[in-house]
Amino acid sequence: MTGWVLGIIGGSGLYQLSGLENVRRQTVETPWGSPSGQLVRGTLNGVELVFLTRHGKGHHLSPSAINYRANIHALKRAGVTDILSLSACGSMKEELHPGSFVIVDQYVDRTYAREKSFFGPGCVAHVPMADPVCKRLSAMAAEAARSAGVENVVEGGIYLAMEGPQFSTRAESLLYRSWGMDVIGMTNMPEAKLAREAELPYASVCMVTDYDCWRDAHSDVDINDILKVMADNSGRAHDLISALTLVMSKQERTPDPAGIGSVLDHAIITAPEHRDPDLVARLSTIAGRVLSRG
């Protein structure tokens, strides 16, 4: 064992992991409600994995209905050290053709109907989000994607997170393009923000399924086309995960060099005597490390 416990959040088209050994399923509840489904634990290449399907069994949760706080809490409670997200996404750039894997490194968050923080009245925290993903895990994921034979692996890119569930209008799509966005999806926010609050390094592999609707009116994004491309992508996503665990199995985990694991040290600004004891209790898994200091 090398200290890595990899949490995997599987998005559209990635509903289970194959090849896991010693599989255990856990139904968990959290102070924020229920996660999307059971946690599936097991080992791959000797590395402990905890898998969660983002949209739940049979894809019954829309992006706005996903309980992102419960998902991140459940993974933290399960002892994961790092989170890898796998997502379907639309492309905003000609060169990011369907089948490309973009390891995004920035976000523009346009979602508005979701709970975005574990903190709130009675315990306020402001964590840094300038670099929203873990550089180390992203680089490892990119390397793993290349060894899985993905033809176009792109390191870095801006993900526009939209509320959905409807796809964008053509005017919106053209606007996001003019902003320089690379890919578009509906789920990585507030997931990445919550992972940061939970002091968990997060990286996101975005698998391009379509050109949204900016490019060619004859091939506007369509859910059936997305699912066909995802079916192709999911084999490579499995190979990527396997390659990533192989690297992890040979490398002892050290704390994230960017300090993500201690980001709450200076983020909580509510004076101890003004903290809401109920919220503090709900925060014990996420922030107990610092809140217990008083």
Ligand SMILES: CSC[C@H]1O[C@H](OP(=O)(O)O)[C@H](O)[C@@H]1O
């Ligand atoms: C099924 S296409 C739209 C859907 O797919 C993406 O979800 P995920 O990130 O979980 O793969 C996208 O964000 C939308 O929610």
Ligand SMILES: Nc1ncnc2[nH]cnc12
């Ligand atoms: N074009 C698109 N817009 C938003 N989410 C997506 N997921 C996959 N393709 C998408």
